[in-house]
Amino acid sequence: MAPLDVVIIGAGAAGLFCAAQAGQRGLKVLLIDHAAKVAEKIRISGGGRCNFTNREASPAKFLSDNPHFCRSALARYTAADFIALVQKHRIAFHEKHKGQLFCDESAEQIIAMLLSECEAGGVTRWQPCKVAGVRRTDSGWAVDTERGEVHTNAVVIATGGLPVPKIGATDFGLRLAERLGHRIVTPRAALVPLTFDAAHWAPFIPMAGIALPVAISTTNPGRRGTVRTEFLEDLLFTHRGISGPAVLQISSFWRGGQPIEIDLAPGRDLSADLADAKSRSRRQLANELASWLPQRLADTWLALHGPAADLPMPQLPDAARKQLANGLQHWTLHPTGDEGWRKAEVMAGGVDTRDLSSQTMESRLHPGLYFIGEVVDVTGWLGGYNFQWAWSSGYACAEALAVATRPEQ
Incomplete structure (x- = not known):
């Protein structure tokens, strides 16, 4: 040639x-x-x-x-x-x-x-x-x-x-x-779903298939100190961990051993929302929480962390209300890995x-x-x-x- x-x-x-x-x-x-x-x-x-x-x-x-x-x-x-x-x-x-x-x-x-x-x-x-x-x-x-x-x-x-x-x-x-x-x-691997140890993730498997908008963040060392990166996108629960645009975005910044933080109700003050609901609603906690979260997520979260799902709103203690809201809006997770090259974009x-x-x-x-x-x-x-x-x-x-x-x- x-x-x-x-x-x-x-x-x-x-x-x-x-x-x-x-x-x-x-x-x-x-x-x-x-x-x-x-x-x-x-x-x-x-x-x-x-x-x-x-x-x-x-x-x-x-x-x-x-x-x-x-x-x-x-x-x-x-x-x-x-x-x-x-x-x-x-x-x-x-x-x-x-x-x-x-x-x-x-x-x-x-x-x-x-x-x-x-x-x-x-x-x-x-x-x-x-x-x-x-x-x-x-x-x-x-x-x-x-x-x-x-x-x-x-x-x-x-x-x-x-x-x-x-x-x-x-x-x-x-x-x-x-x-x-x-x-x-x-x-x-980047733009990739994150995974967790099977035993650790087993309680969350009932949430597989749930998708919702979240704020997701992680921190990395920077030239001038710690740098926090956050995305507001949709998250998808899977049988092995978490995926969806929010997770794919943060995966490029996440490093093994680092935690990630998820706000499951971004743009809201859940503690204030629950306090307002307590003053006006007689519904059960799980049903009230489902006003802001998918019902299955609300049910699973309460089963894992409490308070009781069938607790009437007027009986919700203030300490429990604050703890519940803080957990949902500052959920800290420690991924053990990712789905690797076969799923990375x-x-x-x-x-x-x-x-x-x-x-x-x-x-x-x-x-x-x-x-x-x-x-x-x-x-x-x-x-x-x-x-x-x-x-x-x-x-x-x-x-x-x-x-x-x-x-x-």
């Missing part, structure tokens, strides 16, 4: 978008992926409708050991830019919650759009095709594949993270980066950004080698932010490739 301008390894969101952008800038691009199906993670995202970006995307919504790294790429290719591309392809979409944008019909539309953009850029795609290795040569890079060796001026690693191994996730990009001398921020950690250029995504150790998307230590909140990082980092990389490979343009 004739020498290429760039080989991109990984045909997920970042790889497809970078390939399309580079190809449309006149570069000769080969896109390689080992999986039989293209962009399977896009296909299953957002319940099959793909939460493709968030109108509120900003550096503040991303985690990294270097929180400023993502600024340049996000500024140069914004959520508005990707929305314009979606509109150009006449894909109908809607805003579901807090700036989150979803396709009206199917995630397949985003995949088709990206493939169309690649076709417009003349991108060659080998899929499925395994890559055995990547190495420097005197004139650039050599990529060993099961279809033969190819030579290229540049290599882009867009292999994603470790979540959902059943759809082809691997640690190829991390292993390659480490072999070539890059530092790695220890990968961990993204990977936190990855290739250390200290070894990359924030302007170009190029390695500071090896000119002509680039890392984009989830394999990099940049992780977005739940709600379309990680897709926006894929688009933004892919765009920044494509821009840099065009300048480096065709400097006269």
